[in-house]
Amino acid sequence: MxxxxxxxxxxxxxxxxxxxxxxxxxxxxxxxxxxxxxxxxxxxxxxxxxxxxxxxxxxxxxxxxxxxxxxxxxxxxxxxxxxxxxxxPHHWHDHHDTGLYANTLYDLEHDCSAITHYSPMALPDILHTPEHHRALLATTPLVPADTIPARLATHRARAAILTGAAPPTVTVILTDLALHTTPQDQLRHLHTLATHPNITIHVLPHPHLAAPHLAAPFQLLHTTSRRTVLHLPLHNSHLYTEQPHTIRAYETLLAHLHPHTHPFDHHTLRVFA
Known part of the structure; x- marks a missing residue:
């Protein structure tokens, strides 16, 4: 049979x-x-x-x-x-032209067993406090004011997976340049998140950013319904791809960066607070 x-x-x-x-x-x-x-x-x-x-x-x-x-x-x-x-094997969209795909990242993240962020210039938005995220949206000319409430609701739903039931393993690589511009309450929130067993935050000294290929943020999403998906945030647009050779290139980049990082801990918090 x-x-x-x-x-x-x-x-x-x-x-x-x-x-x-x-x-x-x-x-x-x-x-x-x-x-x-x-x-x-x-x-x-x-x-x-x-x-x-x-x-x-x-x-x-x-x-x-x-x-x-x-x-x-x-x-x-x-x-x-x-x-x-x-x-x-890729999907690109711009929020300006349509209300479609506003939940694509939410859907992918909620389908993940593991998520890896590389964010050299600013914190990944999923790590933002609601207050910090609201303040950033309000000062961004690319975000229409009437879309902010919906974006905040989506952000809350995305952030909830970090500490919810059966959360994914989350690995974040920041730079000290990103931490220099982070408010103190947001830094304390980062430290609290780093105490969760599923969340690891690494800090990369910013001199490593001299190489042009290290200046752009990206996210690797290890999904359960699909294979690994690469997410590249592009201002108010998003590119998603699952091309294997592209995924391997970004995985190699992460492996190259990891030995140069140190953990976000009490000492890091004191330095940047």
Whole structure:
């Protein structure tokens, strides 16, 4: 007898599309069963689309969007393009043009067993206190004021995974340059986070930043539904890729940096407080 195993998400873009469709379904007040019944589909078929386990044909995608009352033409075109290029091993988006993908990083982080940050100039936003994050958003010209409440809510949800039930292993490499510009209450918050067994914070002396390839932040997301995903934050945009050779290059960079770091501890806190 042949045994059939449930497959993981087929590609990164298929997984991201499925998560976006799940958000639209939930926002429309549907469950998997009610939406499948409305569309005349088997619940298992819809589930595979939402879990990224099956590529969704364009006609099915359009029917699903209509059933969810989501008829924004720009969003429809972006989702259709995402579905059409589902084998492309990367995904780029800009928050300026659409409300789509606002939760992509949240979704990926919540699917992680381990997360590694390299952040040379500033703290990764997931480590921010709510007050520090609000202050930074309010002074950033790239962030429209009317989007700040939603961004703060997303930030709270992302930060909650650090100390929640079954949290991922989190490794952070900062530089002392980033710590020099950090408020004292935020530094104390960092020290508190570093006491958690799943969180390790390393500090890299900033002279190592002389090499151009060390000036940009990045994040490696070791997901359970997909392979490792590289996240590159680009101002108000985001690039995600799962190309193996690119992942290996960034893993090599981390291995090169680690021997030059020291732990964020009581002594570090006293130096920068």
């Amino acid at each position: 042949t045994t059939h195993h449930r497959s993981p998400a087929t590609t990164l873009r298929t997984w991201i599309l499925g998560r976006e469709l799940r958000h639209l379904m939930t926002n429309a007040g549907h469950t998997n069963n009610t939406l499948a019944r409305h569309l005349g589909w088997l619940p298992s078929t819809l589930s595979r689309y939402l879990n990224g386990q099956r590529h969704i044909p364009p006609a099915d995608l359009v029917h699903l969007l209509i059933a969810c009352g989501h008829t924004n033409r720009s969003d429809r075109d972006q989702l259709l393009a995402l579905a059409a290029d589902h084998h492309t």
